[in-house]
Amino acid sequence: MLKSTLMKAVATTALCFSTWASAQAVDLQFYFPVAVGGKAADTIQELTSEYAAAHPDVNIDAVYTGSYQDTVAKVITASRGGNPPQLSVILSTDTFTLIDEDLVVPFDDYLTSEEDKKWLDGFYPAFMENSQTGGKTYGIPFQRSTPVMYWNKEAFKEAGLDPEVAPQTWDEMVEFGKKLTKKDDSGNVTQWGVRIPSSGFPYWLFQGLAIENGAILANSDGNKTNFDDPKVVEALEFMVDLSTKYEVMAPGIIEWGSTPKAFFERESAIVWTSTGNLTNMRDNAPFDFGVAMFPEKIQRGAPTGGGNFYLLKGASEEQTQAAVEFVKWITAPQQSMKWTKATGYVAPRPETWETAEMKEYAAGFPQVLVARDQLEFAKAELSTYQNQRVTSLLNDALAAAITGKSDAATALEKAQADADAILSEYR
């Protein structure tokens, strides 16, 4: 009896405080990473201050937290220290990790009205694949992308190819690549045909090849991988063959970070990289370039990539509500458009692309539409429980095959066995 009275008293006091606080203003802290160059960080700061100006009842503090890796590390550390942000942009693939660590709350509890549900359905389904699991929505797509293929039109012309046509199939890519690979008198390559970077996180672009070959790397429950699927092995063999058999790609591990530079320097005529680099390419390429979807084997395909908004545990009801409102605002057409223009990330809602201003932008810069159109064929990015560790197993296998330490099948079988050992406890 006494205990329950005490509890009531505490609850009333807490309620008083929280209503008082909401009359004051809700404080929100929001972590965001930046993974591409350009004006990304400035644009986020700009948007949040715009929101704060229009909503005096919310104080929003946007904290730049480095790379995606750093951001998830900071979120986990802050949560364990009992001081998590209320909102954060984290890789869409970290969903299972965040659930496993018990750090996030699903959006569903705050999106109950019919209107809210309609809003939720207004995102591209390809982006939602990495955001929902077990019937719940944990992430709202924000800085999302798909990788695309960039090609140097001048180099195509010099090689006697039609500068307006990109390779449509794997075979064409090899064929074009052979024409585009140039050697000097002593037989040293001065321009490679194709560049698929393989440093750091080679699994991402490789996943494009795997999907094109009809394979899915992991199930949607995040507890089973298919690394040793013959189709995956075949995709890896093709990637290795590009260097060893067809000799259209540089041998060894190819650096991700210097890929735009390699394109500008004409070191490679066709490069695969994120659409998040699009604005950088437009501003700095010294020649005319085209953007195309990945070529097909048995189908078109690409993984999605990039970050979602997550709601962190430990926030008050008001804070989470305010965070949801902010997410709704920043993904709305007007704001989304600004973001897409500044970075090249794909605006995650079709309605943004329907606005007159966006249509005008796309008419003047049609390359921006490729990543969006590719979404139709895109699949969820590889994501499992203990994601970083499982992904790094695949990365190691890819590196072993690319550097010739092991053949594709052996490397992938080993990765699958190790992944099974980790994931079995989640089945």
Added chain:
Amino acid sequence: MMRRMALKREWIHGWLLLLPAMVFLFAFTHIPAITTFINSFYSTPRGKRAAKFIGTANYERMFDDPVFWQVLWNNIWFAVGTIPLSIGLAIVMALWVNEKMIGRSFLRMAFFTPTVLPLIAVANIWMFFYTPGFGLFDQLRSGLFGLPSTNYLGSPDTALNAIIVVTVWKEAGFFMIFYLAALQAMPVSLKEAAQIEGANRWTIFWRITFPMLMPTTLFVTVNAVINSFRLVDHIFILTDGGPDNASALLLFYIYETAFRFWETGYGATLTVALLALLSLLAIGQFFFFDKKVHYK
């Protein structure tokens, strides 16, 4: 009675003076080391599952972990590659800039510059040097000798060596400063006496200068050994441990395990292994050098 009071006061005084340093030493070194040791016997806590005592399971896993043995082996190779080379270079540079000559200050500054630059910035510069095709080294190779392009960071045979080169370049200048200081404190009379006896430069170096530098060499070696297990910042930029862990070092693997994979239990176990290794090395060095070091 009075003496005992005075003694006690001195004693309190002493401890008070020690206190600030002790607090920090315990808070940031000893207590974390002890908790790490304790955590290494527990499983990794995840979400609602708390850590539970699992005995030596983490240690068994470590001994069965091929990546652990690979990074340990890499680290030994890294130490063998960086320590003698950077110390040797440091002595040569110190002897050189100790001579009287024009542009001496400029030379000293040039040798010391790599030490002043942050390792991350340095790694980004070297990244450009190593870039295949249009990087500095490849431009030199193809421009001067017409050689094909290389991929130092992207192939398992050369990645670690490429990192060793950056480390030696970064460290040698720092060690040079200690040798330079030692050389300047050395009495000229010994050298002059040897010269009168007709000793050549090599004999003077080998019989006089080098033995007199031994205390510095001990200090520098201890530092170099610690650095060979501690310097991993550039690996994040240059190779990220790849390809297939070919350039991953022990500390890098610990970071990866603890803060990328969030396996804090296993990370603690790896840390204990590193601590044990470093303590052994430090003790070993003092015993090994003790007979050879002549303090004045």
